[in-house]
Amino acid sequence: MTTKTLCLGFPRIGLDRELKRALEGHWSGAISKEELLGRASALRKRHWQLMRSKGIDSIPSNDASLYDHVLDTAVLVGAVPERYLVLSDPVERYFAMARGCQDPSRQIDLPALELTKWFDTNYHYIVPELEPPFAFSLDPSKPLEEIQEARSIGIETRPVFIGPISFLLLSKLGPKAAPGMRTLDALPNLLPVYEALFEKMAQAGVEWIQLDEPFLVTDLDPEKREAYAKAFARLSALSPRPKVLLATYFGPLEDNLELALGSGFEALHLDLLRGRSDFEKAIELAPPNLSLSLGLIDGRNVWRSDLDKAHELLRKAALRLGEERVWVGSSCSLLHVPVDLEAEKKLDPELRSWLAFALQKLEEIRALADAASSDRPDSPPFQASRAASASRKTSPRTHNPEVRKRLASVDESMFQRKAPFKERIQLQKAALGLPLFPTTTIGSFPQDASVRKARAAWKSGQMSTAEYEAFLRNSISECIATQEVIGLDVLVHGEFERTDMVEFFGELLEGFAITENGWVQSYGSRCVKPPILYGDVRRPKPMTVDWAIFAQSRSQRPVKGMLTGPLTMLQWSFVRDDQPRSETCMQIALALRDEVLDLEKAGIRIIQVDEPALREGLPLRRKEWEEYLRWAVNAFRLTTSGVRNDTQIHTHMCYSEFKDILPAIVHMDADVISIESSRSRMELLNEFRTHAYPNEIGPGVYDVHSPRVPSVEEFTQLIERAAKVIPPEKIWVNPDCGLKTRGWKEVKASLSNMVEAARRMRATYGG
Numbered sequence: 001m002t003t004k005t006l007c008l009g010f011p012r013i014g015l016d017r018e019l020k021r022a023l024e025g026h027w028s029g030a031i032s033k034e035e036l037l038g039r040a041s042a043l044r045k046r047h048w049q050l051m052r053s054k055g056i057d058s059i060p061s062n063d064a065s066l067y068d069h070v071l072d073t074a075v076l077v078g079a080v081p082e083r084y085l086v087l088s089d090p091v092e093r094y095f096a097m098a099r100g101c102q103d104p105s106r107q108i109d110l111p112a113l114e115l116t117k118w119f120d121t122n123y124h125y126i127v128p129e130l131e132p133p134f135a136f137s138l139d140p141s142k143p144l145e146e147i148q149e150a151r152s153i154g155i156e157t158r159p160v161f162i163g164p165i166s167f168l169l170l171s172k173l174g175p176k177a178a179p180g181m182r183t184l185d186a187l188p189n190l191l192p193v194y195e196a197l198f199e200k201m202a203q204a205g206v207e208w209i210q211l212d213e214p215f216l217v218t219d220l221d222p223e224k225r226e227a228y229a230k231a232f233a234r235l236s237a238l239s240p241r242p243k244v245l246l247a248t249y250f251g252p253l254e255d256n257l258e259l260a261l262g263s264g265f266e267a268l269h270l271d272l273l274r275g276r277s278d279f280e281k282a283i284e285l286a287p288p289n290l291s292l293s294l295g296l297i298d299g300r301n302v303w304r305s306d307l308d309k310a311h312e313l314l315r316k317a318a319l320r321l322g323e324e325r326v327w328v329g330s331s332c333s334l335l336h337v338p339v340d341l342e343a344e345k346k347l348d349p350e351l352r353s354w355l356a357f358a359l360q361k362l363e364e365i366r367a368l369a370d371a372a373s374s375d376r377p378d379s380p381p382f383q384a385s386r387a388a389s390a391s392r393k394t395s396p397r398t399h400n401p402e403v404r405k406r407l408a409s410v411d412e413s414m415f416q417r418k419a420p421f422k423e424r425i426q427l428q429k430a431a432l433g434l435p436l437f438p439t440t441t442i443g444s445f446p447q448d449a450s451v452r453k454a455r456a457a458w459k460s461g462q463m464s465t466a467e468y469e470a471f472l473r474n475s476i477s478e479c480i481a482t483q484e485v486i487g488l489d490v491l492v493h494g495e496f497e498r499t500d501m502v503e504f505f506g507e508l509l510e511g512f513a514i515t516e517n518g519w520v521q522s523y524g525s526r527c528v529k530p531p532i533l534y535g536d537v538r539r540p541k542p543m544t545v546d547w548a549i550f551a552q553s554r555s556q557r558p559v560k561g562m563l564t565g566p567l568t569m570l571q572w573s574f575v576r577d578d579q580p581r582s583e584t585c586m587q588i589a590l591a592l593r594d595e596v597l598d599l600e601k602a603g604i605r606i607i608q609v610d611e612p613a614l615r616e617g618l619p620l621r622r623k624e625w626e627e628y629l630r631w632a633v634n635a636f637r638l639t640t641s642g643v644r645n646d647t648q649i650h651t652h653m654c655y656s657e658f659k660d661i662l663p664a665i666v667h668m669d670a671d672v673i674s675i676e677s678s679r680s681r682m683e684l685l686n687e688f689r690t691h692a693y694p695n696e697i698g699p700g701v702y703d704v705h706s707p708r709v710p711s712v713e714e715f716t717q718l719i720e721r722a723a724k725v726i727p728p729e730k731i732w733v734n735p736d737c738g739l740k741t742r743g744w745k746e747v748k749a750s751l752s753n754m755v756e757a758a759r760r761m762r763a764t765y766g767g
């Protein structure tokens, strides 16, 4: 027996985003449920075959999903909130939980479950909702079908499941739960379902399963540790059961290492990219019948690995434990990287030689495992890895002396607005003349087929740049006119020129490269194409100023200038790993600061700098928060602080878990922030009961992740709720996020209702 290779999870959308197309085709009614399921199945089979062709020994199943693997787990354990049971078709019910379902002909109006970020990634999962009496029941149909499906092409798989403790910690309590209750209280009811699952897997002849417990890399209080110990003891004692690979990722186990090593299961996976510090202790303390799966290849980034460095660890582990007790894999699931570098035809050859996507990472895994018994491997993959490391270190692409000099000369005053908020807001009010409960949107408007078609025609050369720009001006004019008809107070240009808020700036800034096919799932059918930030960042010329001037020329009302903030540019790109992230972030901030000042010079009175990724970038361990928040907030301040007092700075964030970072958000000192909150029915407001937010705030009232149209009453209720906690004169009325992925019809209807609700509020509050 030799060292085993494994794939922890494979990107599920497909190289050509086949799953996205099938899903959206189905949702629009163009393809049947059977067709959708057939296409999803064909894609899974192709992925299994690809993994096998790359020499992967242990291949996952049940990691693929029609929407999200946390939602799949909720269905697996029967945690389906009662209200969705009116839908009898399992697929329709599944999508109703994910996206909401509105069908007046059947009198169905179901909001979606909450959507939130998966740890510190840009992947969003559906938050399961649990309610007493916590009546779970096993529905193993999905994993069983996939096991059989893989067997039908001769592949034996390792089904992947989220473990019981992480499942509970990812969930929230439903409205019927008593105050003070925790989701962990449901553990006694949940464990029998996992026991039944283990039994089913044994019956199906499955040799190995993977149990994901990523919460093991977070700070655990005694109650959570006890829950882990209890779950491990119960599940490992079962007989018969499949062998279990307990998977952890995204950080070091640190104080939870012994808990994980003592699980009683057969294998433990460690993320040795972010959790390198666990390594020595883990190989020393691993009990004799435990195998260690080494996450040596970065599953979160696109750089070709330094195979010599990885090999050193592999060798140490193999010598200590024996080759057969060591597995090699990526740090975490490959869900977070694009599928295949081979699909990139336009990348610069030097940059390309530095990169590895999912399939190339599987090759690296194979190359490492093949070298497990060698002291000085020199196979072609090792040679290529050495060449890439050497060229990255010395290439002029990664070092621009001018950028470095400017960053070194930044001084304290550049982080500070000229006057405090109390003074600024008076000047801004006078300049803008807005009503009470001013209404606005977050920036993007629907990018329908006409926008996508024009962009594709321009990219392929069928449409000239002049024609394309005329098309965009036309879209902006129409969008502004529509917003005036709807009655919004602060307008936006609509962002039609942007495919993506990060990619757009990545294309215009030096130091970034854009891929053609580097798609990564963000949520459901939605994918993003993160730019690759490989070198020093510089703004060769203004990026948004002409569009902003044009948009403002179409209306008397203020039109917001719209930029993506430095932290979000960083967080949503694949970032260089050869210098601290903080340093890279400050380079971006300086480039954006120039853009902010150019917008102001051009007569733009409100400038929004979006930082939707601030919260997700928060380290998983609390002891690292302060340091992160210090430089992240400073980067925002460096971007925005150069403006006059009467220029209003807005920021936007796509989440509502504010509790722990409210002081940092206050310290950003934006004049207005808009945040997400409608899906959680304004739960964020609880934070404001204890900590008042000093500046103005727009708690999102319209859930843009769902095609549902909320009524005027529903909007009014949400604003009313906000007005109980936040002084009315500080409240803005806006959606949760940009409207890019919605359709025009529902957007017009929803925004009109939203504006009407704001008018009613004005009448009530006497504005």
Ligand code: GLN
Pocket: 442, 443, 444, 495, 501, 562, 610, 612, 652, 653, 654, 737, 738, 739, 740
């Ligand atoms: N201004 C961006 C938009 O409206 C913000 C998107 C985001 O927060 N993710 O699309």
Ligand code: ZN
Pocket: 442, 612, 652, 653, 654, 736, 737, 738
């Ligand atoms: Zn947003």
